Amino acid sequence: MADATTLAALRAAAFEAMEQAYAPYSKFRVGAALLTPDGQIITGCNVENAAYPAGTCAERAAIGAAVVQGRRAFTHVVVATEASVPTPPCGMCRQVLHEFAPSLHVISVTRSGATAEWPLADLLPFAFESSSLRDA
Numbered sequence: 681m682a683d684a685t686t687l688a689a690l691r692a693a694a695f696e697a698m699e700q701a702y703a704p705y706s707k708f709r710v711g712a713a714l715l716t717p718d719g720q721i722i723t724g725c726n727v728e729n730a731a732y733p734a735g736t737c738a739e740r741a742a743i744g745a746a747v748v749q750g751r752r753a754f755t756h757v758v759v760a761t762e763a764s765v766p767t768p769p770c771g772m773c774r775q776v777l778h779e780f781a782p783s784l785h786v787i788s789v790t791r792s793g794a795t796a797e798w799p800l801a802d803l804l805p806f807a808f809e810s811s812s813l814r815d816a
């Protein structure tokens with residue numbers, strides 16, 4: 681488990697990323713901050729599009745930013761929103777997070793300080809993964 685100082689930094693980074701969200705259609709701003717095993721923080725925000733399905737979630741933006749930096753292992757993700765209740769990652773983001781970090785610890789936070797935490801494995805049991813392709 682990451683220490684309290686690291687988790688506080690991760691939370692702050694997620695809210696900072698949320699400030700950059702481009703969400704003119706849903707008005708639902710999301711920031712995500714990934715933590716690598718050696719303590720690096722990599723962030724993303726949601727980026728919507730006039731062609732709605734072309735929009736991207738914060739978690740997947742963070743994964744993309746991390747992979748281009750050569751980072752593919754993560755221990756925690758903090759998802760920050762302005763919702764009143766902490767929101768879990770959407771199904772597509774669960775799948776993308778699982779690709780790199782099946783043991784990820786997911787933490788969702790709100791402005792008011794409400795927090796929810798889940799192991800990714802609880803949010804996405806029986807995930808489809810690379811090993812699933814082998815028997816095709």
Ligand code: THU
Pocket residue numbers: 703706708709710725726727728735736737738739768769770773
């Ligand atoms: N969104 C995220 O960024 N992450 C999630 O896990 C849930 C949804 C974004 C997508 C869209 O821009 C907005 O929130 C409303 O669905």
